[in-house]
Amino acid sequence: xxxxxxxxxxxxxxxxxxxxxxxxxxxxxxxxxxxxxxxxxxxxxxxxxxxxxxxxxxxxxxxxxxxxxxxxxxxxxxxxxxxxxxxxxxxxxxxxxxxxxxxxxxxxxxxxxxxxxxxxxxxxxxxxxxxxxxxxxxxxxxxxxxxxxxxxxxxxxxxxxxxxxxxxxxxxxxxxxxxxxxxxxxxxxxxxxxxxxxxxxxxxxxxxxxxxxxxxxxxxxxxxxxxxxxxxxxxxxxxxxxxxxxxxxxxxxxxxxxxxxxxxxxxxxxxxxxxxxxxxxxxxxxxxxxxxxxxxxxxxxxxxxxxxxxxxxxxxxxxx
Ligand SMILES: NC(=O)c1ccc[n+]([C@@H]2O[C@H](COP(=O)([O-])OP(=O)(O)OC[C@H]3O[C@@H](n4cnc5c(N)ncnc54)[C@H](OP(=O)(O)O)[C@@H]3O)[C@@H](O)[C@H]2O)c1
Numbered sequence: 001x002x003x004x005x006x007x008x009x010x011x012x013x014x015x016x017x018x019x020x021x022x023x024x025x026x027x028x029x030x031x032x033x034x035x036x037x038x039x040x041x042x043x044x045x046x047x048x049x050x051x052x053x054x055x056x057x058x059x060x061x062x063x064x065x066x067x068x069x070x071x072x073x074x075x076x077x078x079x080x081x082x083x084x085x086x087x088x089x090x091x092x093x094x095x096x097x098x099x100x101x102x103x104x105x106x107x108x109x110x111x112x113x114x115x116x117x118x119x120x121x122x123x124x125x126x127x128x129x130x131x132x133x134x135x136x137x138x139x140x141x142x143x144x145x146x147x148x149x150x151x152x153x154x155x156x157x158x159x160x161x162x163x164x165x166x167x168x169x170x171x172x173x174x175x176x177x178x179x180x181x182x183x184x185x186x187x188x189x190x191x192x193x194x195x196x197x198x199x200x201x202x203x204x205x206x207x208x209x210x211x212x213x214x215x216x217x218x219x220x221x222x223x224x225x226x227x228x229x230x231x232x233x234x235x236x237x238x239x240x241x242x243x244x245x246x247x248x249x250x251x252x253x254x255x256x257x258x259x260x261x262x263x264x265x266x267x268x269x270x271x272x273x274x275x276x277x278x279x280x281x282x283x284x285x286x287x288x289x290x291x292x293x294x295x296x297x298x299x300x301x302x303x304x305x306x307x308x309x310x311x312x313x314x315x316x317x318x319x320x
Contacts, residue, residue: 120263121207136161
């Protein structure tokens with residue numbers, strides 16, 4: 001079968017479309033005829049060698065896909081750690097979900113990582129229950145115009161969250177505002193910590209979804225109100241978080257980790273999340289935002305969009 005192979009560790013040029021043997025599913029696994037795969041920042045890190053738990057190259061790239069289940073022809077979207085960007089993928093039934101009616105394969109491939117991650121970010125922030133108070137909880141969403149970011153905006157709107165999103169581009173911010181983002185902050189033009197202070201009249205926010213690392217973890221803590229939470233779930237800067245835990249004492253703040261790879265093994269948690277996500281989806285409230293679609297052969301170009309911060313929403317690879 002045709003597959004996207006990480007030939008050696010490095011930048012997107014190491015990706016090659018090759019002919020490889022079909023996967024052999026274990027008795028518990030299902031085999032999916034893949035139509036499309038969703039690109040994640042983790043795919044870039046995997047190719048560069050910075051993603052824990054992935055085998056050494058050569059290996060088939062890709063963590064999420066959409067296609068039809070061999071045997072019953074059911075349209076499914078699925079999550080894996082690698083092996084998704086291929087004509088066929090083997091997957092655990094626990095990590096396969098039926099594609100909502102009327103969704104394209106591209107939309108199905110853009111769902112699992114972004115929506116489960118965004119859902120769990122609200123869960124970790126303690127904000128999943130709709131609020132009965134007078135004021136809406138405030139949340140900062142970094143990379144708000146990306147895959148996880150746009151999913152977090154759609155979910156935040158349902159939870160009545162006052163959202164503050166950061167991005168490098170006015171154009172991207174204008175597009176996310178159409179999804180329901182109330183406050184866009186262009187960090188190239190304005191320091192986001194200062195902007196949050198102004199926009200919240202010095203009060204700060206209840207939570208920050210932080211996927212940048214480096215200086216941004218402490219900076220995000222400084223954006224919090226009393227007892228606020230920073231949810232750390234990435235390090236797009238490539239730097240480990242710089243955080244002196246003493247800054248947490250001052251306002252009873254906390255930092256919570258979130259890693260879908262780990263949570264995806266927690267069956268009950270995933271089922272609970274899917275119950276809510278599928279209900280919202282059935283009601284037409286959630287729909288993946290697709291920025292670009294590329295054929296498998298153009299994967300290096302597609303990966304580079306994320307690296308160069310040029311993507312909006314999800315970038316998808318088409319296999320058929
Ligand atoms: N822990 C988990 O389980 C988990 C799951 C999914 C994703 N993540 C993390 O969440 C983040 C977003 O992932 P995604 O797949 O949805 O990607 P994405 O947000 O669609 O794309 C990355 C975006 O990050 C922003 N960015 C800010 N600083 C950057 C930098 N130094 N280099 C590159 N991009 C930078 C850019 O948007 P602007 O130009 O608009 O700032 C860029 O478009 C990543 O850090 C990823 O590792 C973690």
